Amino acid sequence: MTVAIEPLSVGDAPVGRPIWAAMRRPQFAFGLLVIGFWLVVIVTVDFWAPHDPLAAAGDRLLSPSSDHWFGTDTLGRDVFSRALYGARYSLPTAAGVIILTVLIGSTLGAIAGFRGGWVDSIVMRICDIVLAFPPILLAMAVAAALGPGLRNTVIALVIVWWPIYARLLRGQTLAIKNRDHIEAAVSIGVPPRRILRRHILPLAGTPVLINATMDFGQVVLLTASLSFLGLGAVPPSPEWGVMIDEGSRNFFQWWIALAPGLAILSVVLGFNFLGDSLRDFFDPRSQR
Amino acid sequence: MTSSALSNSATPAPTSEPLLEIKDLRVSFEGPHGPISAVRGVNLRVGAGEVVGIVGESGSGKSVSMLSVLGLHGPGATVEGSIKFRGRELIGAPPTVMRKIRGGKIGMIFQDPMTSLNPSLTIGRQLAEAVIVHQRCSKKEAWAKSVELLELVAMPTPEARVKAYPHELSGGMRQRVVIAMAMANDPDLLIADEPTTALDVTTQAQILEVLARIQQERDLAIALITHDLGVVAGMADKVNVMYAGRIVESAAVDDLFYRHEHPYTAGLLACLPRLDARAPLHPIGGAPPSIDDLPPGCSFQARCPHAAEACAVTDPTLEPVGTSQVACVLAPVPALHRSEVSA
Numbered sequence: 001m002t003v004a005i006e007p008l009s010v011g012d013a014p015v016g017r018p019i020w021a022a023m024r025r026p027q028f029a030f031g032l033l034v035i036g037f038w039l040v041v042i043v044t045v046d047f048w049a050p051h052d053p054l055a056a057a058g059d060r061l062l063s064p065s066s067d068h069w070f071g072t073d074t075l076g077r078d079v080f081s082r083a084l085y086g087a088r089y090s091l092p093t094a095a096g097v098i099i100l101t102v103l104i105g106s107t108l109g110a111i112a113g114f115r116g117g118w119v120d121s122i123v124m125r126i127c128d129i130v131l132a133f134p135p136i137l138l139a140m141a142v143a144a145a146l147g148p149g150l151r152n153t154v155i156a157l158v159i160v161w162w163p164i165y166a167r168l169l170r171g172q173t174l175a176i177k178n179r180d181h182i183e184a185a186v187s188i189g190v191p192p193r194r195i196l197r198r199h200i201l202p203l204a205g206t207p208v209l210i211n212a213t214m215d216f217g218q219v220v221l222l223t224a225s226l227s228f229l230g231l232g233a234v235p236p237s238p239e240w241g242v243m244i245d246e247g248s249r250n251f252f253q254w255w256i257a258l259a260p261g262l263a264i265l266s267v268v269l270g271f272n273f274l275g276d277s278l279r280d281f282f283d284p285r286s287q288r
Numbered sequence: 289m290t291s292s293a294l295s296n297s298a299t300p301a302p303t304s305e306p307l308l309e310i311k312d313l314r315v316s317f318e319g320p321h322g323p324i325s326a327v328r329g330v331n332l333r334v335g336a337g338e339v340v341g342i343v344g345e346s347g348s349g350k351s352v353s354m355l356s357v358l359g360l361h362g363p364g365a366t367v368e369g370s371i372k373f374r375g376r377e378l379i380g381a382p383p384t385v386m387r388k389i390r391g392g393k394i395g396m397i398f399q400d401p402m403t404s405l406n407p408s409l410t411i412g413r414q415l416a417e418a419v420i421v422h423q424r425c426s427k428k429e430a431w432a433k434s435v436e437l438l439e440l441v442a443m444p445t446p447e448a449r450v451k452a453y454p455h456e457l458s459g460g461m462r463q464r465v466v467i468a469m470a471m472a473n474d475p476d477l478l479i480a481d482e483p484t485t486a487l488d489v490t491t492q493a494q495i496l497e498v499l500a501r502i503q504q505e506r507d508l509a510i511a512l513i514t515h516d517l518g519v520v521a522g523m524a525d526k527v528n529v530m531y532a533g534r535i536v537e538s539a540a541v542d543d544l545f546y547r548h549e550h551p552y553t554a555g556l557l558a559c560l561p562r563l564d565a566r567a568p569l570h571p572i573g574g575a576p577p578s579i580d581d582l583p584p585g586c587s588f589q590a591r592c593p594h595a596a597e598a599c600a601v602t603d604p605t606l607e608p609v610g611t612s613q614v615a616c617v618l619a620p621v622p623a624l625h626r627s628e629v630s631a
Contacts (some may be wrong), residue, residue: 189388189422
């Protein structure tokens with residue numbers, strides 16, 4: 001028996017395979033487990049955190065013990081509890097950045113690719129300008145101009161990040177725009193906006209999903225970096241970047257930076273694994 | 289004078305005013321060394337309920353000229369001349385007017401049914417969309433209409449098929465869906481751009497049958513673009529033969545097959561295998577000229593077995609010869625009629 005194999009281009013939904021087939025991969029399961037753990041932490045940490053993240057829980061700079069798994073910091077606060085609460089800062093911030101960049105970047109990119117001409121030129125030149133700066137440098141400049149605080153961090157990161165999605169969507173739109181079924185839709189009188197919304201965007205979504213998953217980890221890292229530099233969250237709050245900054249001032253009390261460091265590592269790794277397995281799932285040709 | 293002679297063919301057009309009238313259509317594209325003329329002065333009429341075949345090789349301009357009727361030529365193209373649909377000029381018409389005509393008054397069928405449907409939408413949603421963009425109706429009504437449309441194109445089990453995605457259907461079924469989409473708003477004219485080229489022969493026959501039946505039932509006019517003379521013979525009332533961006537012969541279908549006057553038409557017919565005689569096939573020698581580098585005089589002269597000195601001088605225009613219109617300075621070519629008798 002022969003099975004007809006449809007030529008599958010990037011962006012087409014795989015035929016006949018449900019999304020949870022991707023979960024069979026150990027990578028995907030691991031990523032999901034890690035991210036799931038942090039989500040549970042965000043929701044329930046109030047009920048089971050060993051100590052108050054903002055109040056002293058013991059002596060200053062205690063090394064790890066059974067009571068303080070990751071020791072205490074310069075003010076005697078429990079590092080482990082603070083790292084758990086840190087997820088409440090980093091993940092929502094990253095989620096906000098990703099949602100806004102995907103919305104703004106995708107919209108601008110899709111319009112640029114669809115309309116072409118001067119609209120395209122203007123949007124793409126702005127992208128070029130933004131991408132000409134090293135991302136961390138531009139984010140620092142914007143955050144410094146706006147002042148510290150997580151809301152400003154989100155604005156700074158969105159400004160740095162949207163061109164990536166604008167370019168991605170523009171490329172996708174250009175590729176899909178020339179397909180026969182788009183011309184067919186035009187030939188039955190479908191207006192341009194509806195063509196973009198109903199016939200182009202749904203087919204361009206997959207690479208955005210993959211990219212957004214991968215970028216999530218990067219944004220968590222960048223948020224922490226800005227906080228580390230004093231441009232993001234401000235000190236009493238148990239944000240991971242802030243905690244590493246505090247840890248870096250007490251070089252021999254290595255445990256202060258260890259907990260937030262591991263937290264960042266696990267989140268970045270988790271999202272990368274998720275993104276990788278999603279890409280393998282949606283684009284079988286990229287598999288080795 | 290010319291226009292009256294055109295409608296004077298063997299089967300007279302039912303109405304005095306044609307549904308579609310193309311006059312001196314010129315389409316050119318921006319090329320690296322100046323504009324490239326793909327269509328060089330095409331005159332064409334399609335009457336209501338009439339099937340007009342447009343035949344030619346790849347690159348002869350047959351698709352481009354009909355795509356420009358709907359304004360579907362690419363953004364780099366320049367279109368000149370006049371395209372009148374029901375007396376209304378379409379060249380330079382505002383986008384909103386064109387959108388109403390596309391799919392509303394003129395339907396279009398594309399060559400490749402494998403790629404002309406959106407892979408991410410069900411058949412029903414695509415058909416319903418064709419209805420919704422032109423008619424004020426609820427989603428439910430549009431859905432019911434899409435089932436009706438599938439019945440129109442003789443799709444088996446239409447109630448089940450509306451929920452199917454394009455990849456679940458065969459090529460022939462998809463082409464039925466494409467026809468159903470084009471027919472969604474009961475248009476007056478259907479432009480069929482090689483509707484059977486991408487299908488295998490048995491499916492071709494079924495699709496042509498569907499087209500012919502719909503044409504009869506709805507008194508539909510069809511502009512049938514094809515390179516398959518067999519398709520034209522079976523369906524068309526009139527035939528226009530295109531070569532290098534021009535119509536070289538325009539005739540009623542029987543006249544074209546039995547009393548053709550242009551050597552190119554004769555060449556095309558000689559390429560067809562015949563069942564009734566053991567005659568060898570005669571391919572047309574050479575290749576079509578590059579449209580950005582046409583010779584002076586007749587564009588077919590280099591490949592024409594009857595070419596004379598006059599052919600290199602005069603660029604022929606369509607002139608009445610017998611009951612047809614022929615663009616050949618030598619017409620009527622006596623040799624053509626002799627070869628027809630001997631074959």
